[in-house]
Amino acid sequence: MNRTLKIFIYPHRKDDPFANILLPVDSEPSGNYASESYFKKVLSSSHFVTADPSAADLFFLSFSIARLRHDPRVGIDGIQDFVRDYIFNVSRKYPYWNRSGGADHFYVACHSIGRSAMEKVARVKLNAIQIVCSSSYYISSYVAHKDASLPQIWPREGDPPNLARERSKLAFFAGSINSPVREKLLQVWKNDSEISVHFGHLSTSYSEELLTSKFCLHVKGFEVNTARIGDALYNGCVPVIIANHYDLPFQDIINWNSFSIVIATLDIPLLKKILQGTSFDEFSILRDNVLKARVHFQWHLSPVDYDAFYMVMYELWLRRSSTRVLA
Structure with missing residues (x-):
């Protein structure tokens, strides 16, 4: 996996009006939904990324559900429309979505609002790999074995606590x-x-x-x-x-x-x-x-073997064999 998995990230410019939603954060990720930001930031600078779509095993849909929720231009009520338009633009500009119906695509989301974000693009919900924090079987948007659960991990500052304590x-x-x-x-x-x-x-x-x-x-x-x-x-x-x-x-x-x-x-x-x-x-x-x-x-801005980033990548690796589409 570490040697061969390749991911193509749909390119977006820094002057894009929604660059704050589509590109990695400039500062260190923080808050309840940091896992989503950590993954995007670490992936973007990793050796897994390829600029050659024909070499890609998977394609990353880089929109951030958490940032969409807090952007006044979108908000909770506009997320479904934004995602629908994003998929439309990707499918019109590039051939990769259409050749697989999105089955070799994935997105990452930690905010619970993500469970309803795909309601106007059923192809994402049914076909794409969803790496999400809300991973309950009873939620219709989550498909076990196709999708995967992302741990919601808050950033930790300082040294780990002293664990040599009596647990009364x-x-x-x-x-x-x-x-x-x-x-x-x-x-x-x-x-x-x-x-x-x-x-x-x-x-x-x-x-x-x-x-x-x-x-x-x-x-x-x-x-x-x-x-x-x-x-x-x-x-x-x-x-x-x-x-x-x-x-x-x-x-x-x-x-x-x-x-x-x-x-x-x-x-x-x-x-x-x-x-x-x-x-x-x-x-x-x-x-x-x-x-x-x-x-x-644990998340690290420079990933460490077997940490949360590599675990997510391995989840994707396990799913890529059934979604690989040859050009």
Whole structure:
């Protein structure tokens, strides 16, 4: 993959009126949707890019859903029209989209609004590879095995935390009550002494809670995203995923059972029994593998082997063989 995968990025000029949406960011990516920006910025300067479309395995559609959302010329209501017009222009100016129906094309999006961004261009939704943070099977725009899950990872500043801490709490969760799953979690465990469930303002720091908990709960809210998984791994806490029908990031590549626990939403009342049933040796293995898995959930402006960028590229590599179109 590292030697042979080639990607053609549709060219856009810096004086394009929508250069802020189509080109990589000039500054270091930041914010909740940094994964999307990191990927575009790193890809654009990588050895995977080719200027020869005939040598390309895949073609990158470089629009940014997050930037479209915040651009006053477009906004949430205009995203579908922008993407429709973008695909129309690409298909009219270049032959590559039309020869495959977009099957050898892909885009990357982390904002949840991306799940409806393709409603006016069904060919993108049905044919192109979607690398997205909202990767639930129940969302009609996400097609498992064709599409892939992108981890939502916030930029980390400074050195990693000291993980040589006593983890006195069994499990921890903090977040808004914005789904029936979280309502059930609160109903069952809000007064428990070993499972710490918080909705609203925390009296201690979020990081401190993660560092002193054995298990960190990732519970489906309004959307399923992976920010809390990234938080758990960074702080050396074993992730517990409570969300049905969810494509975990890099699921085609890494064994999630080796460093996390996945629990069906119906089993929330059994949560403590399941976690307490994890033996000391089993937990030690999970924890050791958490520390090994962290490398796959980190972005670097100069990519490092097996980091998040290379993991996404490998997901694309796995999908390119069935979409390759010979000129």
